[in-house]
Amino acid sequence: MVTKKRYKVRKFAIILALLSLVLPAISSSAEGVPSNSHPHIPEPMVFDLVRPLGAPKGELEANTLLQYDFAHERTEANPEVEYTFADGYGIEFELPIDNTSEEGTSIAAYKISLQGTFNYPQSSQFIHGWQYSGEYFPDQNQYQNNALYLFGYRFNKRWSTLNMMGLRHTDLGSKGRFEGLFNSSLFYTLSPRLTMGLEINWEYKPNRPDRILILPQMHLKFTKHTMLQFGAGMQRVHNRNFAHLAARLVFTF
Template identity: 90%
Template sequence: MRIKGISVFTKKRYKVRKSAVILAIFSLAMPAISNSAEDVPSNSYPHIPEPMVFDLVRPLGALKGELEANTLLQYDFAHDRTEANPEVEYTFADGYGIEFELPIDNTSEEGTSIAAYKISLQGTFNYPQSSQFIHGWQYSGEYFPDQNQYQNNALYLFGYRFNKRWSTLNMVGLRRTDLSSKGHFEGLFNSNLFYTLSPRLTMGLEINWKYKSNRPDQVLIIPQAHLKFTKHTALQFGAGMQRVLNRNFAHLAARLIFTF
């Protein structure tokens, strides 16, 4: 991939400096971007790994009939609790999927209980057709029985495969914390950089940022590893840092995945 319209053979010194800064930032932000997307057929969607914490409803561009069951386990040091998120995902048409999830935690007085009921829908945009770029959308609705509240998320998803090793997946959207007048909007941002070491091992860095107007933001930064044991089983795990109420806490997470 080339940067057009920038020349280092300019007569004005400030243009030379400007070009050098742009090139340096571009090189740092997109490793190995100059290489082509090797081993990716030109008539297919690019394969991009899924984030561990902010999960997709199957990868973008998934084929009809794919079925997955997985569980995310987290230890939240900020609130001193263990969380589990068992879920089932199914693609009912090429590029379109649905997910049912039951978030569980151990913070209730009665012990472990279902914290919410969640359903998500996801779609893939067919334009433009590219072997490197892919994008789509995701909507999720969540009901919290203890608070009798309904939460809604709407996200735009986009990913890019730089070459056979490096890829990125990003999400940006809005959350409405409740449908009543007491609810408010929050900004949701998720960014991931992946490096594929082998067909069975991928390293990643995931950043989740929740923007809250007039309140402290919440940020999670978590390096992770993705291990593929067999064609149908995989494990993602990682440890990182979460910032809550202007304080930093450790955070542990793992996701066990079964596909059918």
């Protein structure tokens, strides 16, 4: 058990070290990106941002994530509203909904998130920031907190990546545990209306099986204010693999 725990800690440390090596390697050779603006980088579908990093003040978005979890044979819905109250800073309200309750569909949690963008360094390729989210689960009377560092890089007019890493505290009480959170997404922009992506979510859980989601996805922009994201992939839960389906409908104002 000790050896397995050390192996998981070592694996997590190696990934964080590799990410730290990427940052100094950022250059200024991106194509097709204005030198005086933040880079445009798509958002992951499942691990959503509070609006893109660097978003201007006054943007408003309403969206809903729908997932079918084959591991637990349930449908999950996450309606949310996002607003940028200042340039590069946003707030999000989310109501995760679960249909596994004996009383039918019910609100599983109440969630609020804050996100900010760092202004240094100024770059047309690299952008970074932070995100905090607090979540209350009424059935368990528990509070969960996530703190993340976010960074994105646009290689050229087609390829870009967005990454997140941080910690989760599962409860404010004495039984609360710390878990590692990691998300890495790679995007290829085929046209202004079509983007292909690969999203990887990893929840590192000491002394328990990790949870990993690998989700290829497609983003279709129908109009200036409407987008559909959908994908199908694999989720590893309790050392078993399950199929996973997800879709997100987005409206911006």
